[in-house]
Amino acid sequence: MSTRIRTALVIGGGIAGPIAAMALQQAGIEATVYEAYAHTADSLGGGMTIAPNGQDALDAVGLGELLRPLGVPMTGIVMQDWAGRRLAEFGNPPGVPPMQLVWRADLYSSLHGEAERRGIRIERGRRLVDATETADGVTAHFADGSEATADVLIGADGIRSTVRTLIDPDAPGPQYAGLISFGARVEHVATPSTRSKMNMSFGKQAFLGYQVLDDATGVWFVNLPHPEPMSAAEARRTPAAQWLALLSAKFADDRTPARELIDRTPPEELIVVGSMENMPQVPVWSRGRMVLVGDSAHAPSSSSGQGASLSIESAIELARCLRDLPYPDAFAAYERLRRPRVERIIKETTHKNSAKAAGPVGRVVFAMLMRVFGRLAKPEKAAWMFDHRIDWAAEVAG
Ligand SMILES: Cc1cc2nc3c(=O)[nH]c(=O)nc-3n(C[C@H](O)[C@H](O)[C@H](O)COP(=O)(O)OP(=O)(O)OC[C@H]3O[C@@H](n4cnc5c(N)ncnc54)[C@H](O)[C@@H]3O)c2cc1C
Incomplete structure (x- = not known):
């Protein structure tokens, strides 16, 4: 039984899926993406920010130039109360590029276009419902009755992940x-x-x-x-x-x-x-030949501005681990590399949704706190979040 892999099934054609597939291709592993919906960019909605760390990760696999023409630079966030009075301002730490505000549908279509240009197969309308493992591989079973087999299966299927439940039936949900x-x-x-x-x-x-x-x-x-x-x-x-x-x-x-x-x-x-x-901590990220990447493993508060960037980082780091190590060691190394960072970010940003959902009194209290803490906030304190770098060429230690 070989534990070095040559092929991968990537479940989910959002952000992590196509990026994982492109990074795997660079690692010499053939990946096919299976997306549940027939038209991926439909119904996705909204703008999103790609943080400097996400941009750096894209650069690590030659995808940064794809993003920049789509984005509008965002150099800071000004917090205000209901009367438009300034409560606080959060700028980027010195020396890091601005965030890029992108339209989600534009980013998804662009990633799909680039993956297909690089020769990666994206099969749409293929919703994973189950997976079975043998000693030689893993088979994905789709809702339309079709199947596909490869060496490993990567669950890039978002916050409501099916793969997460296949890996751990007791896994929490959003x-x-x-x-x-x-x-x-x-x-x-x-x-x-x-x-x-x-x-x-x-x-x-x-x-x-x-x-x-x-x-x-x-x-x-x-x-x-x-x-x-x-x-x-x-x-x-x-x-x-x-x-x-x-x-x-x-x-x-x-x-x-x-x-x-x-x-x-x-x-x-x-x-x-x-x-x-909000997504609770996901205790198990991999089992046998299956592993999670992106929101399926770690979805920070949707207000954190880091969900997509962390998904991009994880997709690339997973490919780097699978390039250098047999899959059981690769999954362990990947989790070692990623879990502390993503969980620290999740911890530091979880309060953001609850502040927005607070009632009128809660919002007034929060505005007061924002005014005080905004004065104390130093952009340098957030540098660890934005300064993260992926060295694609460096070999991953087992
Ligand atoms: C309102 C809102 C605002 C946000 N704003 C930001 C922001 O400003 N900055 C930021 O960085 N992040 C933001 N995020 C988070 C960001 O959208 C996610 O972190 C990011 O999309 C995660 O990428 P992913 O590829 O892991 O999952 P997704 O992008 O969700 O992609 C998962 C894909 O898997 C497919 N799929 C699901 N189940 C199956 C199945 N069984 N079989 C096959 N395919 C399947 C889905 O159709 C989907 O295409 C926001 C999220 C929300 C909800």
Whole structure:
């Protein structure tokens, strides 16, 4: 029985999946991606930031240039209260490049395009439902009755991972964070440019993030406290115009540009993301020939701005480990390399969703704390998070 691998099944064509497949190809391992949905970039919604550490990881496997043309630089975050008063500002640590704000659907399509250009097969409409292992390999079973076999199976299937449950039937699942999320791009905004900064405001009834570019286009997102979870599909049963009217009303008493941005959004441009979730620690990352990567293993708070970047880092580190070691040792080395870092980030950012979901009193208290801690916040303290580097050429020790 050989434990050096030549082939991999990558389950999930989000961010970690195509990147893992491209990095594996560079490591001399043939990977095929299986994505549940027929049209990957559909229904994904929203803007997201790729942090400097995520950009560095992409550079490690020659993918950084793919991202940069898609992104809008973000040099800092200005926190505000409902009246638009500045509470605190968080800049990047000195010497690191700005975050890149990208549209999720653009990033996904671009990754798929590049993977296919590099000769990687992406099979769409293939939803994994089960997997069986033999001494020689692992077979994925898909909902359409088809199968595929390879040396290892990589679960890049997101926060609601099926592979996580196959590895450990007792694995925890995501917990609703008490918020549903929306976003949009808007043209012809009257609000002045925010000068490459994202403004975030604890409104009286909902949380707003917005950035206005020098060309008078803007992006915004709203996290709306909501008692019940609502999947994107459920939330989309309500017409977009109705959601826009409701969101606009939620900001009626605030003195931020929320209403201007929302009222200028054509209903067809509204992106309804659905529930925001927190993911508890995942105790088991691999079993036999199966391993987790990305949100399936470690999903930080969706407010952390690190989920995609950590997924990118992990996908590349997993490929590096599989390049240099037999798979059982590779999985152990990968977990040793990744778990302390991702869990530290998760620990430091978990409170962010709960601050947004707090009631009106909680939000006032949080704003006061933000004002105090904002003065104390030193960008250098976050340097360890952003400064992370992957040395693709370095050999992984077993
Ligand atoms: C509202 C919101 C805002 C966010 N903002 C940011 C941000 O600003 N910055 C940031 O870094 N991160 C952000 N994130 C987190 C980020 O989106 C995730 O961390 C990232 O997408 C994880 O990548 P992934 O490839 O692991 O999972 P995903 O991108 O979720 O991809 C998983 C893929 O697997 C597929 N799949 C699932 N099950 C199966 C199956 N059984 N068979 C086959 N395929 C399957 C799915 O269809 C999907 O395409 C945000 C998340 C949310 C919800």
